[in-house]
Amino acid sequence: MRSAMARSSRAATGRTSSRWDENRRRRVGSGGPGLGSNPASAGAPLALASASSSLTRRCGMTTTAVATGRVGSAARLPVRGLVCALLEGDEEAADGLVMGLVAAGRSRMSVFADLLHPAQAQVGNLWYSGHATSADEVRIAAAIRRIVALLEPTPAPKPVRRGSSCVIAVPHDDPHDLGMTMLTLALQDDGWSTVQVGAARALADLADVVRDRRPQLFCLSAAVLPPLPQVERLIGAVRAVRIPVLVGGAAFGRRPDLHGSLGADGLGTDVRIGVVMARRLAGR
Numbered sequence: 001m002r003s004a005m006a007r008s009s010r011a012a013t014g015r016t017s018s019r020w021d022e023n024r025r026r027r028v029g030s031g032g033p034g035l036g037s038n039p040a041s042a043g044a045p046l047a048l049a050s051a052s053s054s055l056t057r058r059c060g061m062t063t064t065a066v067a068t069g070r071v072g073s074a075a076r077l078p079v080r081g082l083v084c085a086l087l088e089g090d091e092e093a094a095d096g097l098v099m100g101l102v103a104a105g106r107s108r109m110s111v112f113a114d115l116l117h118p119a120q121a122q123v124g125n126l127w128y129s130g131h132a133t134s135a136d137e138v139r140i141a142a143a144i145r146r147i148v149a150l151l152e153p154t155p156a157p158k159p160v161r162r163g164s165s166c167v168i169a170v171p172h173d174d175p176h177d178l179g180m181t182m183l184t185l186a187l188q189d190d191g192w193s194t195v196q197v198g199a200a201r202a203l204a205d206l207a208d209v210v211r212d213r214r215p216q217l218f219c220l221s222a223a224v225l226p227p228l229p230q231v232e233r234l235i236g237a238v239r240a241v242r243i244p245v246l247v248g249g250a251a252f253g254r255r256p257d258l259h260g261s262l263g264a265d266g267l268g269t270d271v272r273i274g275v276v277m278a279r280r281l282a283g284r
């Protein structure tokens, strides 16, 4: 049964790949519809089944992973289906996929780490290979932000100790704040109280903010880093007052040795690892 399913899924994936690329080439070439401009999907119920069948129709894409993506199962989440829906500007289908998983018992953190983050990374890869435009990238980042805001908290059964608090920041001038937002919400679900410091604050000020707040943990999320000596000074200043520093985001994830050379205590390559490391580093 299992191997038959795997075979049919592989076969379908082989078929869909070229069809999807073909659709995509046509759309990128012709400018394509904008976000939410798919009148055919307007008013459709946010049901996983209808989202799946609509995607299968339009992208020729299997959504077997949705059907088998039960909580606790090892099945992949429908990253490809979500990316397809987002590229098509079909918000109903995208919402349907995500909400179906939540209704099936997925935690918000799992949706972030296993679906939204990989989907956004996939969009970056499509841009690299010329299958998505930079306008697609901006539009989809906005759509993912909207989906993130729709998700209700899913509190952890065994939260961290009361009084656990964390300051989370992005460096100034770094517009990539989706990761910080996801991490903040995932930590809140794990029982932390959080303070976010946006990209408007200069790195030099951040150490003062952290020292004033006295959290149990400081998290830095970055896709684009300021000069490294500035980052190293910030990390050193925070650690000097015995607050552990956890880092993450594309700038660190792509150079796994960087966090150590800058003096940080740990690197979280996704939000799930981040939540585990936060507990461990802060002894909560």
Ligand code: B12
Pocket (backbone or CB within 6 Å): 112, 113, 116, 117, 120, 121, 122, 123, 124, 125, 137, 138, 141, 173, 174, 175, 176, 177, 178, 179, 180, 182, 183, 219, 220, 221, 222, 223, 224, 225, 246, 247, 248, 249, 250, 251, 253, 254, 267, 268, 269, 270, 271, 272, 273, 274, 275
């Ligand atoms: C969407 C996007 C944008 C959007 C950002 C919208 C927004 N509000 O966030 C826009 C269009 C604005 C943008 C702009 C730019 N971008 Co951009 N962007 C992306 C893209 C496609 C996705 C980023 C994203 O949101 N991912 C989803 C989030 C959820 O993932 P994440 O941040 O990694 O977070 C996850 C984990 O890393 C972790 N995490 C994140 N932070 C932390 C922190 C801690 C402590 C922990 C534990 C965990 C953790 O948890 C999250 C969930 O699992 C990536 C491509 C990619 N492959 O990532 C490029 C990318 C990040 N961008 C990049 C670049 C270079 C730019 C520009 C400089 C391009 C340019 N030349 O103009 C500009 C920035 C201009 C500026 N002012 O500096 C590069 C960064 C290069 C690098 N450091 O290696 C990337 C990787 C693309 C590439 N070229 O490879 N971008």
